[in-house]
Amino acid sequence: MELEAIPSGVMVKEVLLKLDLETLCSVAYVSRALRFSVSQALPLLSSLHLSAFSPDAQTLAHILCRCSGLKSLTLNCLRLDDSSLGRFLGPQLQELNLLSCTLLSYQLLASIGKSCLNLRVLMLELVEQESAEVFKSNLARMLRGCLYLESLCLKIRGTDVDASAFQTVQFFLPKTLRILKLHPVLELDGIQLISKLQVDRTSSETADFCITFSPITAGFPLQCLSLVLDIISDELFILITNSLPLLIELDLEDRPHKEPLLHRDLTNNGLQSLGSCHRLTSLSLIRSRRNHPVSFKRINDMGMFLLSEGCKGLESVRLCGFSRVSDAGFASILHSCQRLKKFEVRNALFLSDLAFHDLAGVPCSLVEVRLVSCSLITSETVKKLACSRSLEVLDLYGCKSIADSCLSSISRLHRLTSVNLSGADVTNYGLSVLGQGSSPITHLCLRGCKRVTDEGLSLLLHGGGTISKSLSALDLGHMPGISDKAILTIAKSGIGITELCIRYCFNVTDSSVEALAMKRRLRDEGKLLRRLDLFNCTGLSVESMRSLRKPSFPGLHWLGIGHTRLTSKGNAVVTEICMLRRWLTLCLDGCEMGCHDGWQFHRPDYR
Template sequence: MRGQDLINILLPDEALMEILKYVDGRSSDRDACALVCKRWRTLESASRHSLTLGGTGQSDSCLARMLQKFTNLRQVCVDERLPVPMPINRRLPHRQALLKPLLGKDVGVASSRKRRRSGQLVITSEDDNNDIGLSNFSDMGLQFLAEGCPRLEKLCLIWCSAVTSCGLVTIAEACRGLKVLDMQGCYVGDQGLKAVGRFCKQLEELSLRFCEGVSDDGIVGIAEGCGKSLRSLGIAACARVTDVALQAVGSNCSMLKKFLLDSECVRTEGVMAIAEGCAQLQTLRLQCVNVSDEALQVVGRNCTLLETLALFSFQKFTDRSMVAIGDGCKKLRTVTLSDSYYVSDRSLAAIASGCPQLAQLEINGCHNIGTAGLQAVGRFCRALEELVLKYCQKIGDEGLVEVGKGCSQLQALHLVDCSSIGDVAIRHIALGCHQLRRLHIRRCYKVGDRGVVPFGTHCKKLTDLSLRFCDRIGDDALIAIGQGCHQLRLLNVSGCHRVGDVGLSSIALGCPSLIHLDVSVCQNVGDIGLAALGKGCPLLKEVILSHCRKITDVGLGQLVTNCKSLESCHMVYCPCITSVGVATVCAGCNSLKKVIVEKWKITDRTRRRHATILTELCMDL
């Protein structure tokens, strides 16, 4: 009834909080709920479960105030990688008034930007290089967190260089229900990890990257204390972690399902210990130059549940390793092989024939793998959904022809610098893989219109097409795509010199859902193409026009007339675009967030009116 607040009168707090849980994830919806009245604001704050804190310049005190307001947090992330804040009295002074109710009275030291999500609050700093009044997140912040969030379940500390073992001990003692701990670039020593192992018996995930203070003792403490609960462990660039730590993990963490390791110190014995003791392993990612075939042979014998295997920069693995994996790991679905000179077609054939459930395959810089290996994939891996080939000079058309014949479920194909692959192979992919949604080809100079045209007829579900620096691609390919691929949302033809206004107009006419377009370094694209895009693609959000010499202010005006959702525009090295065109873009799109252009093309008036778009991203060329 008009004039009566029936909701607040009839609904108890518990019912209203339950309703707020189902509010759509858009920030505006939750903010609207918080602005209804003081009661709704209080209840909405109590429903927040996640907080992300950036480099505000007063990280400890800011977190303390956040904890007073949001009393039901379960997940907290502090990320010091975000840009350093700028003093509030030098820019955007209106933010001070907005932040006072949230952070307290003394917010003048640093300006912040807040962003809300469903059940989550994100506080980040303004982009600037000023270093006045900085204060890194420290052990005092962890003390506040321990006191304010005793039910904390997930803690991420990213490049918090002032955090030490003392703070981590405090967290471990107070937050014994901690399940996820992610530390990157934190100089936390063994005492902190030992405390986590002693008190946090429910810990399931631990990630350590660039933690120079961690050694074998800390990992042993985690393994002995959390061995029954630990499911995921990641160690990268921890120079003091050796085989001793991995042997402790293998002996105590029998339920480990995910293991990631990037180390030059670990040798074969350490990885063998993991494989022998962790039979439940499902994901294994290794970048270890000193590990040899014997380790992967043990993986093949013991880890029969393995689903994801990724091997990077391996110098001692040979075909023997891959044959063992193919013989034992029948459930493999994702395989990545990167930078090896010692595996050949025999390895790929063993994986293909032994792992029929393979869905994702990436071969990157393995120069001895050629056509025969890929042919085996086409014959045996009928469930393949994604194929990535990078810098594979020995793979020829016959390999992809076999994939086109046998892998009808393929949804994504990525080719980078595969100089032996041409139109014949690409044409067979189009003819046989009708489920294809994403096609990325870069610097494959034998691929031209003849290979791409069939995709317009046979691959109606294509949504993401990238043909970067393929010299033989021209308007005929885009005409076919425009006529047949009406669901296309992302198009990148940068460096395709034969693409012009005709092809772009066809895309505009047939692909109304397009949101991203990159035509940089396309010398034949001009105002006619931009005018067609303005009429046919009103949902366009990002357009990259750099190094397009025929585009003028007139074309930009036609583009922004109808593309009101445009958020990003790159137009560097476009000689026919002047300050008038820049002003037209900035004034014509209320949603615009980023403009990249030469500094001298920005007038004082444009800078005054659109400083938030141009100040940090303007280039002085």
């Protein structure tokens, strides 16, 4: 049946409203009939998710003026200021997620409170710009207007963030709140906040809080709490577990500037108090080393035993900074929490293969496993984990003893979609095994695998296995054995790759950029390169920038070119590309793919 013969109403309702914006734009160029149907569909869209790229004000206005029925809006605000958003705020919005708000001021908070009176979900990532007092006053005005919030996530980033910014937030929170995430918060302010959020246990036992969204007079029926603090103490931890018995998710991270005092640190007693949170299914406890090389030194295996016995219903566990916990402690969680689906441990000095020794003897439904910078983990652990046929994500970043011997086990996992082997001791032979396997891997990270060369990439993509068709994101950063030959293989054979990282690949030259530019020939298959990281590829010359001119790289959204000759002053080609490609973000600051972290330090003239 020809497209013109399909009724426009059927096309809009049954097909177009299920597509994202970029696909709709592509569909509109196919025929006049589809262009008309797309014009009919845009005003009917109820949600719009624009986080994959950072539009400028003109592009955003062009998009949103055609989407008049939006109730949910997600934006990457890297290139947007207050005036770009003000006219689109209104009572129709029920969900608003603003990411990477480099140029937005604190006054936007007051504007949201004035215009978005029916808001249910709000997430803001702001950068420190003005005083904490300005933030507090505008936050209060926002919360006074948004009386029906059910989910509130506020993050402030910067070089010297005032952690007292949320000092008065507890006085204005709506009673409808179910989810609260604040970053950063002082421990003392966190204690005051939790005291304000206490729930009357008697009334909570009879209320069905998973269904009702009306205000509850007996305190806040909070189900999800996430805080980034200066310190996690027993006092704060025990107050949380005693005051918020309805918690389903608890996510706490601290970033101490010095070694915590013994009487203010988290201990085994604090972990034991989690037993009172009978509904808890997700727990994340992180002690970051960002500000100081510290760990939870007052928690040992006994703390983990108490945690695993009191919280057997856990389905997700994230732990970082537990330097005194051994295999026995971590194994107790794996064996006691039989519904565990996500298990993540970072920087565990004493976590070894022994923790996973008896994994085959217990019910194993693990979907996601991340063992990051755990130096004692070897290939034997991976072989044990392979007994979980439901495994979808395997992150072994920094586990340097992972070798080829476990890749055959990985290659047989039929649900595995994401693998991180960064820093592993794998070789070209190991990649040939993956290349012949049946795992539908979409994301593969080989960063820092120094024994992998161009030949390994050829074996991976020409092995005849599933990965040659499923792979969409590939990280080859910090790999001295990668040259133009490997990139040419990717350009010709990696037809599904839309994200490619080759930062710090010094043997890559202009020929690689030219080869990737020719990938546009696969446009009809929708396999366009969306993100490309060339940071510190010193082999590139200024001339390679010409390959970025239209019609090359038609789908490119993000390009990292920091520390290369491509950023030379007065480069007219860079200026031309910025003018003609408004959907393209050029990152000069060395951010990881998409500027998900580090955007807060971008220069004002950032594009």
